Amino acid sequence: MEQEKSCQLGDAHTSKSRPIRLLIDGRKLGDGGIGVYIENAIIGLLQSGGVDITVIGSPYYDKAPSWLSAVDWIASDARQYSFKEYFILARGIDFSKFDIFHAPHYTLPFGIPLPSVVTVHDLIHLSHPQSFYYPWVAKRLIASAVRRASVIIAVSEDTRRGIMAQFGVSSEKIVCIPNAISPYLIEEGGMFRVRNTDAPYFV
Numbered sequence: 001m002e003q004e005k006s007c008q009l010g011d012a013h014t015s016k017s018r019p020i021r022l023l024i025d026g027r028k029l030g031d032g033g034i035g036v037y038i039e040n041a042i043i044g045l046l047q048s049g050g051v052d053i054t055v056i057g058s059p060y061y062d063k064a065p066s067w068l069s070a071v072d073w074i075a076s077d078a079r080q081y082s083f084k085e086y087f088i089l090a091r092g093i094d095f096s097k098f099d100i101f102h103a104p105h106y107t108l109p110f111g112i113p114l115p116s117v118v119t120v121h122d123l124i125h126l127s128h129p130q131s132f133y134y135p136w137v138a139k140r141l142i143a144s145a146v147r148r149a150s151v152i153i154a155v156s157e158d159t160r161r162g163i164m165a166q167f168g169v170s171s172e173k174i175v176c177i178p179n180a181i182s183p184y185l186i187e188e189g190g191m192f193r194v195r196n197t198d199a200p201y202f203v
Helices: 002-014 032-048 066-070 083-087 134-148 157-167
Strands: 020-025 051-057 072-075 100-103 116-120 151-154 174-176 191-193 200-202
Touching: 020 032, 032 051, 032 066, 116 134, 134 157, 151 157, 157 174
Parallel strands: 020 051, 020 100, 051 072, 100 116, 116 151, 151 174
Antiparallel strands: 191 200
8 A cells, every 4th residue: 555655756756847745754864874864865856856854853852954954853752762753753743734754764654644754773673682572573663664665775686685584575675775974074075065056064
């Protein structure tokens, strides 16, 4: 059903000039590797054009990157892996304003009435758990996310194969998109300009 929605969305977008309206969970901004992934994804999408981005972010996020003025912001104090994240976060959002939801981690909240894209970076909580209960919790969270997602992004072929093997997901549902270097590191002079804003983004 969700895959059918995704196809309908794609067909609709090709016939319209308006940008895709993306809602992305950015509560991990500033939090290690996934935070970097989120920031790079936002920057890359802004550079590509054709996407209006709204970020669900922590009210305690205290940085002011140049791209911030080019996105809309919804503050949420729902903690990662919490009851509020899974069952309450979606209640206060007007989803009629968006076309797609992107969860950049395998925690996909319930109650999101949009086609959802979930990124799974690795299965380390299953293969190399730091605590004895990690596999028990992570396996259920990942299984729920990949079952409900319209599309799954894996950042490596190894992760893609692991998801298919452990969760019975078909290859058609998973896209492998390796992590990339942030655009500002490869632009000449170490600077680029975010679309729709006058502010340059410096290294």
